[in-house]
Amino acid sequence: MPILYLYDVAAKEKKEFNRVKRRFYYWLNQIAPEKDLWKTKSAILAPRKYIKPLDALFKEFTRNGSITVYKVNARSIEQMD
Secondary structure (H helix, E strand, C coil), rough: CEEEEEEECCCCHHHHHHHHHHHHHHHHHHHHCCHHEEECCEEECCCCCHHHHHHHHHHHHHHHHCEEEEECCCCCCCCCC
């Protein structure tokens, strides 16, 4: 069962927003290769083997208020045509 993370980068200034986004995506790419994740601008769908590292990453960024995140256990996912 894959895990869906819905997140939003929260920054008041554009410079801070870009800094947080750059750091976040750097660490995300260190955790999991791009081919293993399905991601958009505000959602990441990951296999269960990445739960612990992704939880740690999101916990680090939510600790200082940079990102708001929700975690969803997905039973099934369908593409809408």
